[in-house]
Amino acid sequence: MTDDDSLSTALWTTRSVEDTVALYRDWAATYDADVLGSGYVTPIRAAAMLAQHVALDTPVLDFGCGTGLSGKALAEAGFTCVDGTDITPEMLALAEGSGWYRRLWLSDPGDLDIKTGAYPAILACGVVSLGAAPPETLVLLVDRLAPDGLLVFSYNDPTLKDAAYMGQLQALLDDGTARLVAREHGPHLPDKGLGSEVIVLQRR
Ligand SMILES: C[S@@+](CC[C@H](N)C(=O)[O-])C[C@H]1O[C@@H](n2cnc3c(N)ncnc32)[C@H](O)[C@@H]1O
Numbered sequence: 001m002t003d004d005d006s007l008s009t010a011l012w013t014t015r016s017v018e019d020t021v022a023l024y025r026d027w028a029a030t031y032d033a034d035v036l037g038s039g040y041v042t043p044i045r046a047a048a049m050l051a052q053h054v055a056l057d058t059p060v061l062d063f064g065c066g067t068g069l070s071g072k073a074l075a076e077a078g079f080t081c082v083d084g085t086d087i088t089p090e091m092l093a094l095a096e097g098s099g100w101y102r103r104l105w106l107s108d109p110g111d112l113d114i115k116t117g118a119y120p121a122i123l124a125c126g127v128v129s130l131g132a133a134p135p136e137t138l139v140l141l142v143d144r145l146a147p148d149g150l151l152v153f154s155y156n157d158p159t160l161k162d163a164a165y166m167g168q169l170q171a172l173l174d175d176g177t178a179r180l181v182a183r184e185h186g187p188h189l190p191d192k193g194l195g196s197e198v199i200v201l202q203r204r
Pocket of ligand 1: 020021024043063064065066067068069070085086087088091107108109110124125126127132133134137
């Protein structure tokens with residue numbers, strides 16, 4: 001996939017799980033070069049935000065770890081215990097070769113096979129968004145946190161304009177499942193003129 005194809009506006013659209021896995025299967029080999037070539041910075045911002053709220057030896061799950069760029073950002077922020085999971089085998093295989101993770105596994109979409117509280121912190125960077133995991137993924141992730149656990153995730157600019165994704169976030173806040181700890185808008189893929197919001201939720 002060329003840079004122009006992979007990061008065109010066509011990426012940010014709702015698609016089925018099968019189409020999502022196929023997209024990332026076909027993109028895996030050039031993903032890092034494509035996104036880093038456009039200045040992809042959200043993982044660094046998200047890892048820095050998490051480091052403001054938990055100790056660096058906290059076990060962190062990198063949900064939707066992809067090729068490992070978000071694990072790299074966590075490690076470079078100082079986190080020492082990072083596990084990862086993803087639904088796309090070809091992305092996960094690259095994460096396995098990256099050396100940033102203690103443990104990695106292939107997960108089924110919508111089924112996060114971990115015990116509640118297994119991870120005091122979960123990062124989902126570039127994952128819950130138009131073109132990737134659906135809005136209800138937020139519910140799944142918060143549900144796997146023990147009370148006081150933290151979820152750090154990003155919504156890119158197209159996702160910030162989507163009523164379903166924004167509605168799901170608001171519902172979690174309104175029904176008292178989670179409280180908002182921090183949110184900050186900044187660069188996502190700056191060379192494409194795209195921003196993202198990094199959001200920190202705490203399970204109540
Ligand atoms: C844009 S990449 C982000 C990867 C990595 N977190 C990063 O920052 O580079 C999105 C990843 O989310 C994964 N993904 C999409 N839908 C998912 C789902 N329902 N559950 C878990 N991972 C999913 C894809 O396979 C892909 O690896």
